[in-house]
Amino acid sequence: MKKLLLAATVATLAMNAAQAAPTLYGKLNVTLDQIDKNGFKDESVTKVNSNASRIGVKGEEKLTDSLSAVYLAEWGVSTDGAGSDADWGMRNRFVGIKSDGIATLKIGQFDSYLKTAAGNNQDIFNDHTELDMTKVLAGEDRLSNVIGFETDKKLLGGLAFNIMFQQGEQNENATTKDPVTGKDVTIPLTNAAVGQKGSRNGFGDGISTSITYENKDFGLAAAVAGNFAVASKYNAYSLSGVYTDAIRVTGSLDLKPAGLDGLVLGGLWQTAQPTDDTVTGFKGLKENAFGVTGAYAIPSTPIKLKAEYISAKTEVDGKEDRKNDLYGVGADYQINKQARFYGVVGQQKIDWQKDNDKKTTIGLGMEYNF
Numbered sequence: 001m002k003k004l005l006l007a008a009t010v011a012t013l014a015m016n017a018a019q020a021a022p023t024l025y026g027k028l029n030v031t032l033d034q035i036d037k038n039g040f041k042d043e044s045v046t047k048v049n050s051n052a053s054r055i056g057v058k059g060e061e062k063l064t065d066s067l068s069a070v071y072l073a074e075w076g077v078s079t080d081g082a083g084s085d086a087d088w089g090m091r092n093r094f095v096g097i098k099s100d101g102i103a104t105l106k107i108g109q110f111d112s113y114l115k116t117a118a119g120n121n122q123d124i125f126n127d128h129t130e131l132d133m134t135k136v137l138a139g140e141d142r143l144s145n146v147i148g149f150e151t152d153k154k155l156l157g158g159l160a161f162n163i164m165f166q167q168g169e170q171n172e173n174a175t176t177k178d179p180v181t182g183k184d185v186t187i188p189l190t191n192a193a194v195g196q197k198g199s200r201n202g203f204g205d206g207i208s209t210s211i212t213y214e215n216k217d218f219g220l221a222a223a224v225a226g227n228f229a230v231a232s233k234y235n236a237y238s239l240s241g242v243y244t245d246a247i248r249v250t251g252s253l254d255l256k257p258a259g260l261d262g263l264v265l266g267g268l269w270q271t272a273q274p275t276d277d278t279v280t281g282f283k284g285l286k287e288n289a290f291g292v293t294g295a296y297a298i299p300s301t302p303i304k305l306k307a308e309y310i311s312a313k314t315e316v317d318g319k320e321d322r323k324n325d326l327y328g329v330g331a332d333y334q335i336n337k338q339a340r341f342y343g344v345v346g347q348q349k350i351d352w353q354k355d356n357d358k359k360t361t362i363g364l365g366m367e368y369n370f
Contacts, residue, residue: 022071024370026055029127030079031344031365037356050079051365052127054091060098068098070106092142103151109144113162113210114248117225121252121266124293124306125328130361131346136312136326138232138272138287139246143208145169153214163209166230168200195274196229196243206230206243219254219264229275234287236314236322236352242279246272262297268310284317304332323351328361339368 029051038045056074063069076089094108118133125131134140148164200206210225225248232244248270255263268291279285289312297304309327328346335341344363351357 022057022059024055024057026053026077027367027369028053028077028079029365029367031128031363033130033361033363035130036360037358040350040353040356040359042356047129048080049129049363050077051129051367052132053077053079056091063097066100068100069095070098070104071095094148096148101152101154103149103155106148106150107146109142109146110148112139112141112143112208112227112230113148113164114139114208114225114227114230114246115141117210117212117223117248117250118268119221119223119250119252121221121264121295122250122268122291122293124266124295124308125330125344125346128344128363128365130348130359130363131308131326131328131330131344133291133308133310133326135348136235136310136324137270137289137291138234138244138312139227139248139270141227141230141232143206143230146208153212158214160212161210162212163207165204166206166208167203168205170200170205194242195231195276195279197276197278200229217257219257220251222249222251224249227272232272234272234285234314236287236312236324236350237282237285237316239279239282239285242285243275244272245275246270261299262304264295264297266293266295267291282316284315286315288313288315302334304334306330306332320352325349338370339366341366 030053031049031051033047033049034044035047036044053076054074055077056072058072059070061069071094073093074091076087076091078087090109092110094106094110096104096106098104120126123133143164143166145167146164148162150162151160153160207228208226208230210223212223214221227244227246229243229245231241232246233240234242248268250266250268252264252266255265269289271286271288273286277283277285289310291308291310293306293308295304295306307329310325312324314322314324326346326348328344330342330344332340332342342365344361346361348359349357
């Protein structure tokens with residue numbers, strides 16, 4: 001009897017330990033890329049790129065029958081040992097509470113809901129250093145100091161609502177020493193935010209939200225998302241950290257229910273402009289963009305073909321509009337669920353530069369997920 005009780009106790013402890021253990025995960029994505037007109041200059045270069053490779057831990061632990069604690073911490077990994085993917089760079093990370101089948105509340109740093117509204121079928125070359133749509137579009141942002149609320153997709157039959165509130169954590173005043181008296185002097189910071197009037201020192205200084213819908217029976221997925229007073233980048237003028245209002249609409253259609261097994265079409269439209277028209281030297285700044293994509297997983301083979309075209313036009317009062325186009329094709333060879341080989345051919349074209357206005361990339365790569 002004692003042996004039976006001991007065995008049961010050991011088994012129970014093992015189960016609890018297994019439930020509490022976090023999951024280690026990651027992705028290593030490396031390409032050998034030949035780039036002509038690198039940086040839109042008269043030069044060609046061969047690069048080994050680590051395409052947003054990462055490692056992280058995540059988990060979910062039951063607190064009650066219906067509530068769980070959830071957590072995730074993720075770091076960038078420089079697989080090639082160089083470039084923009086710095087080792088242990090901060091990526092998504094949060095801790096939160098999940099109510100089974102209802103909603104999740106998260107606190108930390110993670111992708112805006114405007115960014116995640118574009119899924120794999122809109123950003124089909126996601127993470128590739130040269131072909132990711134962040135090279136063209138505003139709104140591909142990860143927000144710090146946020147509280148996010150996400151409803152479960154099953155709650156409303158595929159319809160979900162997401163909203164996050166970002167705290168600017170910006171002091172309203174700065175303190176400095178008077179050079180004559182040596183006493184502390186308070187200086188008001190009334191307009192420290194580029195693209196937004198006033199300071200950012202309250203709750204919800206920035207907001208990101210989305211409504212998503214998914215119906216697998218019809219192969220349909222769609223989303224409408226918005227960022228409001230969220231810092232973003234305008235690629236046409238290399239402007240970053242501009243507090244921006246943006247609206248994004250995305251959709252994809254898997255044509256398998258229509259008898260075209262393996263064919264998925266995607267689309268995206270968005271508009272973005274500063275929250276307040278206060279960016280010095282860029283009065284009337286606005287970006288309008290769209291994208292179309294297609295992917296075809298050839299039935300009964302490990303091969304998937306991909307294509308994308310993304311275009312953004314940026315306006316500024318008194319200046320010529322600037323157009324930024326990105327287009328490419330690629331092919332994946334899926335070895336198993338974890339590994340794939342792939343090749344890409346793409347080009348980015350800008351129209352505000354007379355010479356060296358086309359950057360061409362030809363790459364071969366491997367991705368391994370664990």
